[in-house]
Amino acid sequence: MSGSLRIGLLGSGSWATALAKMLCENLDQLNWWIRSEDMFDYLGKYGHNPRYIESIQFPIDKLNLSRNMQEVIDSSDILIIAIPSMFLHDAFVKHKPKGLENKLVISAIKGMIPQFNSIPARYLHKSLGIPYENIGIVCGPCHAEEVARERLSYLTVACPLTEKAEEFAPYLRTRYIRVNTSDDVFGAELAAVLKNVYAVGAGLAHGLGYGDNFISVLISNAAIEMKRFIDTVHDIDRNIKSSPYLGDLLVTAYSVNSRNRALGTMVGNGHTVKSAVIEMKMVAEGVTGAKGIFEMNKKFKVDIPIADAVYRILHERMSPVLEMRLLSDNLG
Numbered sequence: 078m079s080g081s082l083r084i085g086l087l088g089s090g091s092w093a094t095a096l097a098k099m100l101c102e103n104l105d106q107l108n109w110w111i112r113s114e115d116m117f118d119y120l121g122k123y124g125h126n127p128r129y130i131e132s133i134q135f136p137i138d139k140l141n142l143s144r145n146m147q148e149v150i151d152s153s154d155i156l157i158i159a160i161p162s163m164f165l166h167d168a169f170v171k172h173k174p175k176g177l178e179n180k181l182v183i184s185a186i187k188g189m190i191p192q193f194n195s196i197p198a199r200y201l202h203k204s205l206g207i208p209y210e211n212i213g214i215v216c217g218p219c220h221a222e223e224v225a226r227e228r229l230s231y232l233t234v235a236c237p238l239t240e241k242a243e244e245f246a247p248y249l250r251t252r253y254i255r256v257n258t259s260d261d262v263f264g265a266e267l268a269a270v271l272k273n274v275y276a277v278g279a280g281l282a283h284g285l286g287y288g289d290n291f292i293s294v295l296i297s298n299a300a301i302e303m304k305r306f307i308d309t310v311h312d313i314d315r316n317i318k319s320s321p322y323l324g325d326l327l328v329t330a331y332s333v334n335s336r337n338r339a340l341g342t343m344v345g346n347g348h349t350v351k352s353a354v355i356e357m358k359m360v361a362e363g364v365t366g367a368k369g370i371f372e373m374n375k376k377f378k379v380d381i382p383i384a385d386a387v388y389r390i391l392h393e394r395m396s397p398v399l400e401m402r403l404l405s406d407n408l409g
Contacts, residue, residue, distance in 0.1 A: 083108065084248060085153030087146065087168075089116055090360070091129040092185055093159035095221035099249045100157075101139045108141045110149040112168070117144055130225045146172040155181045155245060157215070161360045162188035162197065169205065178206045181241055183213045183234070188362030189270055189369030196266040196369075209262075210237050213245065216265050216321050218328040219254075220335075227253045233321040235259040259321065263311040268303060268322045271384065273363035274370060275299040276329040276337035278387045281397050283338070284345020291405065296330050298408050299383050306370070306379045337363035341387075350391050367391050382407065 085108040086097055100107050111117040119127045121142050124135045143149050146168075150156060156177065160168055165186060186197040193200060198214065201207045213236035223230055232249055234256060236242040242258035250256050259265065275296065282292050303326065304317040317323060329335050340361040343353035354361065367388040374381060386404050389395040 082154045082244075082248070083152060085149040085156045086110065086159060087149065087156065088159030088161075088185070089113065089120075089126065089129070090159065090161060091221040092187065094126045094129045094133055095219075095224035096157060096159055096185060096215070096249070097135065097140075098133050098224060099251055099254055101135055102251045103248045104139065106141050107139055108143065108149045108153050110143055110146050112144070114144065117142055130221060133225050146174055147176075150174055150176055150180070153180065155183065155248075157183045157185055158197075158201075159185040162186050162190050162362060163360065163365055165197070165200070166190055166192045166204070174205070177201075178208060178211070181211055181213065181236075181245065182207050183215055183245060184266070185215050187269055188273060188366050191365040191369065194369040194372040196263065196270065198262050198266055210241075212236070212262060213242055214262050214265050214269075215249070216269050216325060218320055218324040220328065220332060222334045224254070229253050229255070231255045231257070231320050231324070233257045233259050233265065235262045235265045235321070237262055257320070261311075261313060261315050261321075264307050264313065264315050265321045267307045267310060268325060270362070270366040270370060271299075271303045271306065272326040272329045273337045273361070273366045274384050274387050275303070275326060276335050277341035277344075277361070277363035277367065277391070278383055279330040280335075280338035280341020280343075281345040281387070281390065282341075282401055284342040284347075285397060285401055287401065287405075292330075294408050295383065295404070296326065299330070300326060302381050302383055306374070306377070306381050306384075309377050309379045310373070336361045340364070344390065345397050363387070364391055 087110045089111045124137045184197040190200040198212050215234050219230040219232050234242040234246045239260050246256040279292050336359050340353050370384050371388040386400040390397050
């Protein structure tokens with residue numbers, strides 16, 4: 078498909094790189110903001126990202142690269158934001174973007190905005206003045222590494238107005254990417270945060286030596302807990318068993334590509350949280366997500382014992398052995 082809409086992408090991590098691969102299959106030109114000067118130069122010269130998923134080769138003639146965020150915003154009708162949540166606010170404070178309120182803004186941000194303990198949609202609305210009807214989200218279950226290998230994967234694009242989701246969805250569809258649409262932006266974003274928290278929990282159990290039987294019970298309880306929290310925060314008709322919720326939870330909790338499961342495994346093996354984060358050299362959104370959900374739940378007071386246990390281990394230095402033992406006595 079030769080795209081008539083101009084699409085811009087902000088971010089250069091693994092998920093941004095995977096999205097760029099999909100978009101380049103459907104666009105004549107992709108406007109792409111790259112923060113790092115050396116990455117910008119390398120990508121423009123050799124056509125692949127030197128830091129993330131190097132196996133993806135881009136057609137250089139389709140890349141309109143820029144280090145000027147405002148330039149990419151001004152030259153795009155639809156903007157996809159794929160900056161990691163913990164760096165998003167600082168990036169926007171530094172670059173002071175304008176004019177976003179008049180565009181369809183698709184969040185590919187994974188996790189909570191830590192400065193505000195906020196899901197991305199609320200942050201984009203409150204901090205940048207983007208109307209909720211112009212905010213969408215793209216979510217999995219979909220690992221960037223499998224996109225690189227062109228393995229069949231599924232995405233969901235959610236917008237409050239489904240016609241906008243349906244307008245954007247074709248730009249991500251390829252022979253190996255299926256795309257569904259939804260109107261549940263808040264539910265999908267909360268699920269995207271919670272699944273990272275629960276994946277850390279699965280990793281903790283694995284690192285402590287618990288087997289597949291226990292972890293399956295842990296994750297089935299996590300799915301129930303996820304539904305209880307999301308339905309309390311944003312009560313609309315949704316099928317929590319569908320792929321943006323349960324599917325994304327399962328792949329994040331079990332996949333060898335899951336950074337959050339890997340971090341939990343390291344902490345379960347005896348690493349401190351800080352040393353695990355440093356050694357991984359990658360962003361694991363479950364750390365900030367656990368804190369964000371804990372703070373949000375002070376208002377809603379939902380019973381979420383698994384998420385609470387992960388929070389205490391990551392942020393209050395509670396013993397993983399003790400917390401998992403207490404959980405194991407109360408799971409059904």
